[in-house]
Amino acid sequence: MGAHGHETLLKDPAIEEWVWMRNNTHRYFKFTRRTAPALVTFGLVVPALTFYFASATQDKVDLKPMVKKSWAEAYAEKKSE
Template sequence: MGGGHHDTLLKDPAIEEWVWMRQNTHRYFKVNRRTAPTLIAMGLVVPAITFYFASATQGLTTIEPKTKKAWAEAYAERK
């Protein structure tokens, strides 16, 4: 910054290759014994646990406005 024409960006080939591989992971991904447990956990177990806790806690809390009237009723009375 501020060095005039002497500001050049040096590119490391190893970093450039890592960035390219990271952006193109879909080309090299394969389902095998190593990746299958992660796929099952993220695709089935995590959603199942989330659904279980969501359904188990449904209806346990009530969300009510702090005012006695809803904001729409209060707005209608002002007019």
């Protein structure tokens, strides 16, 4: 930016069109044989696998900290030395 803020921003029409199309994909989307596998994969398979692995590992991982002392106790002990 310059001292006075009088710069002009050049816009590429191709980039502007791409951004507009990307932001408005819902207007042109159609359920076809080409889009069906992606929809099934990301709409059903991925969530199902995520749920399966989350439920299979639930309560099997111990997330407690490994230290016996709290951070405040360790800090106080270190400071007193």
